[in-house]
Amino acid sequence: MDRCARLDARTAPGGIRRMPETSTLDDAVAGLYAADPNRDYIVVSHAVSRQLHYKLSSLIASKQRNKACTLFLTTYGGDPNGGYRIGRCLRHHYTQNIRLVVPSFCKSAGTLVAIAADELGIGDFGELGPLDIQVRKASELEESSSGLDIMQALQAVTLHTQVTFHRMLMESRGLGLSTKLCSEFAGQVVSGIAAPLFSQIDPIRLGEMQRAMRVAFEYGSRLDKYGQNLKDGALVRLINNYPAHGFVIDRKEASELFERVSHLTDAEKMFCNAVWESVGSQTDIDPVMVETAQQSNQTGTDDENPDAKVDDGLGTETSGKAESETRVGQRGGNGKKNAPRPDGQGLRVRADGVARSG
Numbered sequence: 001m002d003r004c005a006r007l008d009a010r011t012a013p014g015g016i017r018r019m020p021e022t023s024t025l026d027d028a029v030a031g032l033y034a035a036d037p038n039r040d041y042i043v044v045s046h047a048v049s050r051q052l053h054y055k056l057s058s059l060i061a062s063k064q065r066n067k068a069c070t071l072f073l074t075t076y077g078g079d080p081n082g083g084y085r086i087g088r089c090l091r092h093h094y095t096q097n098i099r100l101v102v103p104s105f106c107k108s109a110g111t112l113v114a115i116a117a118d119e120l121g122i123g124d125f126g127e128l129g130p131l132d133i134q135v136r137k138a139s140e141l142e143e144s145s146s147g148l149d150i151m152q153a154l155q156a157v158t159l160h161t162q163v164t165f166h167r168m169l170m171e172s173r174g175l176g177l178s179t180k181l182c183s184e185f186a187g188q189v190v191s192g193i194a195a196p197l198f199s200q201i202d203p204i205r206l207g208e209m210q211r212a213m214r215v216a217f218e219y220g221s222r223l224d225k226y227g228q229n230l231k232d233g234a235l236v237r238l239i240n241n242y243p244a245h246g247f248v249i250d251r252k253e254a255s256e257l258f259e260r261v262s263h264l265t266d267a268e269k270m271f272c273n274a275v276w277e278s279v280g281s282q283t284d285i286d287p288v289m290v291e292t293a294q295q296s297n298q299t300g301t302d303d304e305n306p307d308a309k310v311d312d313g314l315g316t317e318t319s320g321k322a323e324s325e326t327r328v329g330q331r332g333g334n335g336k337k338n339a340p341r342p343d344g345q346g347l348r349v350r351a352d353g354v355a356r357s358g
Contacts, residue, residue, distance in 0.1 A: 028267075028274035029292055032070070035267040039068035039097070041290040043275065045283045048078030048109035053085040056287045060093045063289040068097040071117070072272065074279045077108025077129065084219040087116030091226045098227065101264060102126035103272040103279040108245065111238065115220050118227035119260040121268060122251040125280075129249060130242035131216045131235075161194045213239055229258050 032041050042059070046052050071090065090098055090113075100106075100117035107129035114120055114128060122128075168186035173179065220235045234257040242249075255261040264272065271290075272279055 025274045026293065028271040029290055031267040031270050032290065033292055035265060036068075036070075039066045039070055039099075040064060040094070041070050041072070041271075043072045043278060043288040043290060045074040045278045045281075045285055046287065047282065047284060048075050048080075048086065048113065049082040050079060050085060051082075052078075052287070053082050053089060056086060057089045059287050059289055060089070064093055065295075067095050068099075069094045070099045070101055070121075070268070071113075072101045072103060072268075072279055073106050073110060073113060074102075074104050074282055075107065075110040075113075076105055076282050077110055080109050080112055080215060080219060083109035083112035084223065087113050087219075087223045091116055091223075101268055101272070102128065103264075103276075104281060111249075112216070112219055112223065114258075115230060115235075116223040116226055118229060119262065120229070120254060120258055121262050121264045122254055123264045123269070123272060124251075127248045127250050128254055130245060130247055131220060131238040132213070132240075132242065132245055157194060157197045160197075161190045164193060165190045229260055231257060231259055234258065 029041075040060075040063075042056075044052070044056065046055075069090070097119075098117045099119050099121060100114050101121040101123070102114070103123045104125050105127060106114060107127070108131070111128045111131055165186050168189050169182050172182040172185055177185075216239050217235060220230075220238070224230045224235065238257065249257070251261060251263070277283070278285060
């Protein structure tokens with residue numbers, strides 16, 4: 001079977017599933033605007049970073065038409081600082097409503113962006129992830145660890161010493177010794193066990209992890225003030241309560257964390273099927289503003305709005321013109337060879353970052 005006609009095996013337990021029936025891109029784009037013509041539609045399939053924030057801010061500043069938007073986001077995560085800037089950028093430009101659609105992966109810092117939205121639409125293959133911040137290991141090249149690692153290690157050592165102390169105390173009491181003598185004996189045994197374990201925990205590293213977790217909490221708290229979509233205690237749960245960074249938070253579980261979570265609309269499903277090559281996994285293409293053919297004709301040529309400025313609410317302005325042309329579903333902006341769609345369709349991205357069929 002053609003590589004482009006299958007889902008990533010990670011989204012399909014036990015093997016590969018066939019894609020849903022695909023639709024033409026023109027029909028899919030038309031369907032989005034027929035369902036709601038008063039919002040912008042943006043596709044992001046990219047690692048979360050400050051570079052993505054710049055690209056997205058530039059695109060929106062030059063191509064925004066409405067005060068509401070639907071963001072199709074696929075990401076494996078990335079920089080929480082970049083995620084926070086992206087969330088603030090979206091809230092600055094789209095003051096009426098932000099709907100974030102999760103077709104497949106929206107992990108880690110992607111979940112931070114999701115917190116900024118007013119509502120979430122999660123597909124059958126969609127999943128969020130915990131917000132435990134990843135901190136680079138000082139002794140490993142390009143290796144990182146969860147901010148929860150040391151905290152969980154402390155909890156494990158503490159629990160182990162408590163259980164050991166209680167067991168030693170009760171066993172020695174069974175020998176007819178006094179409680180004072182038994183407790184002193186149990187304390188010496190536990191001290192001999194715990195001391196070498198606690199000595200391996202670097203207090204500076206512990207402080208670094210605690211600060212990283214605090215960053216996640218503060219960013220999440222600030223972004224949730226916009227849409228107030230998080231349920232009470234959900235942010236703490238996202239940061240502290242999941243055992244692994246890659247833990248799957250599907251639509252059902254997301255509804256326990258967020259107030260407004262829904263299935264994808266028919267129009268959103270149709271569009272995701274048409275551009276699955278881009279949204280089925282992170283492809284690191286530049287952000288795309290989706291347009292109908294009529295809208296594309298109205299906007300003009302590729303060098304339209306060369307002097308468009310980026311304003312992210314901080315009082316700074318920069319040029320918003322992009323530089324490359326690619327296709328959604330193919331690696332763009334990084335020089336890698338493009339892969340064809342099964343139906344020969346593609347979502348063409350002009351040099352100004354606007355999507356059109358071709």
